[in-house]
Amino acid sequence: MPAPGVDPAKVRDIHDREMKKFVDARPRTMGLLERARAHMPNGVPMAWMTIDQDIPVYVDRGEGAGFTDVDGHRYLDVNVSDMVMFCGYGNPEVASAIAERARSGTQFLLPTIEAVEVAEELARRYPVPFWQFTLSASQANVEAIRIARAATGREVALLFDGHYHGHFDEGLINLEDGRLVPVQRGLAKATTGKVRIAQFNDLDGLRRALEPRDVAIVLTEPALTNNVHLLLPQPGWHEALRALTREAGTVLAIDETHTCVVGPGGATRRFGLQPDIITIGKSIAGGVPLGAYGLSEPLARELDVRREQGGTATGGTLFGNPLSMAAARAALTRVLTPAAYEHTAALGARLADGIDTAIRAARLPWTAQRFGPRSGHWYGPEPKTGLQALARRDRLLTVTQRLWMANRGVWEALPGAGPTIAVPAQAGDVDRYLDAYSSFLRAVAT
Numbered sequence: 001m002p003a004p005g006v007d008p009a010k011v012r013d014i015h016d017r018e019m020k021k022f023v024d025a026r027p028r029t030m031g032l033l034e035r036a037r038a039h040m041p042n043g044v045p046m047a048w049m050t051i052d053q054d055i056p057v058y059v060d061r062g063e064g065a066g067f068t069d070v071d072g073h074r075y076l077d078v079n080v081s082d083m084v085m086f087c088g089y090g091n092p093e094v095a096s097a098i099a100e101r102a103r104s105g106t107q108f109l110l111p112t113i114e115a116v117e118v119a120e121e122l123a124r125r126y127p128v129p130f131w132q133f134t135l136s137a138s139q140a141n142v143e144a145i146r147i148a149r150a151a152t153g154r155e156v157a158l159l160f161d162g163h164y165h166g167h168f169d170e171g172l173i174n175l176e177d178g179r180l181v182p183v184q185r186g187l188a189k190a191t192t193g194k195v196r197i198a199q200f201n202d203l204d205g206l207r208r209a210l211e212p213r214d215v216a217i218v219l220t221e222p223a224l225t226n227n228v229h230l231l232l233p234q235p236g237w238h239e240a241l242r243a244l245t246r247e248a249g250t251v252l253a254i255d256e257t258h259t260c261v262v263g264p265g266g267a268t269r270r271f272g273l274q275p276d277i278i279t280i281g282k283s284i285a286g287g288v289p290l291g292a293y294g295l296s297e298p299l300a301r302e303l304d305v306r307r308e309q310g311g312t313a314t315g316g317t318l319f320g321n322p323l324s325m326a327a328a329r330a331a332l333t334r335v336l337t338p339a340a341y342e343h344t345a346a347l348g349a350r351l352a353d354g355i356d357t358a359i360r361a362a363r364l365p366w367t368a369q370r371f372g373p374r375s376g377h378w379y380g381p382e383p384k385t386g387l388q389a390l391a392r393r394d395r396l397l398t399v400t401q402r403l404w405m406a407n408r409g410v411w412e413a414l415p416g417a418g419p420t421i422a423v424p425a426q427a428g429d430v431d432r433y434l435d436a437y438s439s440f441l442r443a444v445a446t
């Protein structure tokens with residue numbers, strides 16, 4: 001649906017003009033793209049890299065809060081690789097930990113001391129004592145669901161409308177016009193039968209969804225950050241979610257993969273949550289692949305390999321490998337310090353204030369978002385449920401904004417997400433973002 005306050009025809013014109021400008025300024029990119037298309041579908045190693053735009057940016061190198069493309073354009077990166085690069089590019093602590101591990105063995109299929117220290121650090125931050133590791137947050141969520149199924153003997157995973165928890169079967173089922181449907185092709189039809197979707201912040205709906213007592217797990221972000229831009233919990237929501245899941249014998253898992261950037265202990269600590277499982281990934285290893293999940297003591301027993309009936313289906317040869325764990329130890333203990341969270345939250349507030357000012361100056365009926373180092377806007381008032389948030393998306397406008405920002409040296413967040421301030425960013429970077437953002441609002445406002 002077109003966002004209020006803008007004329008879609010004008011946005012289309014701006015999009016086409018900015019696209020031409022983008023292409024004209026990137027001759028090396030265009031040459032690489034042509035070459036890459038001969039051996040990689042869409043010219044990229046992973047299909048999503050062209051999901052928002054046919055022409056990807058081929059990156060040369062990253063440094064601090066930004067990166068440079070093969071044509072020499074420097075970008076301030078507020079997408080932070082969809083939260084993975086919150087520590088910044090080429091962070092010296094992470095880089096030297098990786099180099100040291102590369103010289104002393106990156107894989108043994110045996111634990112190293114870094115794993116012990118990373119588990120200790122995560123247990124200090126989050127209210128669950130036992131930790132396991134994968135290579136991505138998606139895989140952490142897969143294992144969380146399996147453990148909940150093993151523990152409860154039930155099959156259904158309950159998610160909230162507008163969710164995104166990764167690229168696994170149950171996580172790719174959405175609600176459309178009240179029906180459960182796979183969002184992409186390639187899933188088994190039976191997958192929809194193992195998923196239920198309720199509305200975030202809707203207590204009655206949640207109660208109804210749990211009532212059949214067949215739900216193994218509720219998996220949710222503490223505040224939804226993906227397809228819905230940002231959906232914050234209403235007062236009392238999390239307390240009720242905890243009480244109702246307990247009452248229904250359902251495992252409660254909180255996915256901190258994105259929200260962990262709001263502080264040590266993420267939004268779980270900020271909101272005072274008491275889940276049975278925490279899942280996490282992306283930024284915890286400073287840009288090296290790693291996923292993790294923390295378990296309550298009773299759930300940790302599901303992983304006891306001495307059980308007679310065989311263990312729960314988890315694990316992979318490279319999961320929790322020493323390279324990932326060395327990077328995570330450096331990121332968690334030397335980069336993601338309390339001071340780093342304070343710095344990024346202060347800059348996030350500056351960003352939200354600036355977005356608010358720009359929206360008002362352009363007389364748009366939009367609302368600025370505030371969530372630690374992350375901001376952005378809603379095309380209207382703050383939504384309360386995923387259904388409301390999804391109805392307010394405007395893909396052409398967000399894609400045009402990305403292009404506009406790229407042409408002015410800012411790599412904007414993915415459509416659906418908001419800009420995030422990384423640890424190495426400074427006030428001048430926020431102001432640079434705001435200059436480009438304000439000029440975009442002036443250009444599109446009717």
Ligand SMILES: Cc1ncc(COP(=O)(O)O)c(C=O)c1O
Binds near residue numbers: 164257
């Ligand atoms: C909340 C959340 N959980 C899990 C994932 C999956 O992460 P990955 O793609 O690294 O497996 C994402 C990815 O965007 C996410 O936003």
